[in-house]
């Protein structure tokens with residue numbers, strides 16, 4: 001009899017994170033060294049509270065792969081420093097892991113979740129019979145270092161590129177001056193904003209303005225650009241990051257935000273589009289509308305990219321293989337071999353080099369009038385957005401999904 005494996009998800013969701021979960025469950029079921037496969041509900045927070053389900057006999061893989069959001073639920077939880085070895089949460093986790101005879105713990109998440117992987121692997125280091133702790137990356141933000149990209153980004157990029165294209169079609173119909181401002185997620189990194197620029201980077205002229213969070217935002221310069229564009233086109237379309245900051249590092253429109261932060265100290269964003277809408281209305285006075293793509297960009301499974309889901313699944317499998325090799329404190333990473341034809345391989349990297357770090361859009365890709373930058377961005381993003389995904393519909397034509405959240409807890 002082998003040891004048991006537990007998997008959980010954490011941080012913000014994506015259209016590909018359940019594909020990674022499917023990869024983990026499938027590989028664990030096939031592995032002779034793994035006895036039972038458990039799922040922790042609501043990440044590490046739920047695990048320490050004993051919210052654990054038994055996934056050993058799960059078989060609905062195709063539908064799980066095509067399910068958006070997180071079938072195991074999520075949390076945003078920051079563990080105490082490892083020096084506080086006797087902290088209550090560490091005591092609970094040891095107890096739970098011992099009770100369920102856990103030999104392997106896989107955590108699917110972004111930079112904050114990799115902090116959990118880092119801390120738990122350090123906590124257990126050197127202990128006899130300690131669980132192997134491995135990280136599997138995900139985030140639509142695509143802001144993890146040490147990996148070419150993260151599962152979830154390709155699908156969100158496809159959604160943004162396609163949706164921007166549709167918005168551009170819609171805004172072209174009237175011949176009256178109008179400004180449309182589309183707000184895109186991504187906190188400090190502009191990878192998603194670049195994806196919203198794909199209609200322009202693939203031969204079109206819009207979005208007319210693309211504002212990355214890496215570039216200090218100047219409201220007067222924005223107004224100048226809008227006025228200038230309006231002289232040549234009746235319809236100005238702008239793609240702006242939710243995380244725009246001014247030259248002093250303050251979030252644009254921050255006076256209108258709640259100021260609330262999560263446990264990692266991240267400000268709850270959203271609202272910059274509305275703020276800029278007010279600015280244009282006041283200063284220019286033409287028709288203006290803001291669109292906040294909000295959750296749709298991370299849960300729109302109907303536009304998920306086949307490549308993204310394939311890779312998500314492969315990373316999940318690779319996570320189990322790394323765990324079985326005993327690679328504790330490591331994260332699975334993608335290494336790109338070529339853009340066209342697209343090829344990549346997987347490897348493991350030290351999770352300590354990923355935890356709490358952010359990979360921003362590189363300097364060389366921030367000048368979007370530079371044809372070299374545009375070529376590089378296009379070649380980087382395009383392969384990740386390819387391929388359709390089968391949809392699982394019921395007799396009403398509605399999609400059906402998998403969730404483990406209401407499963408009975410294992411004892």
Ligand code: F6P
Pocket residue numbers: 011012013110139140141185186187268269298
């Ligand atoms: O972590 C990805 C992300 O979608 C960010 O782009 C966004 O700022 C954040 O999560 C929102 O998180 P929440 O849904 O917890 O408010």
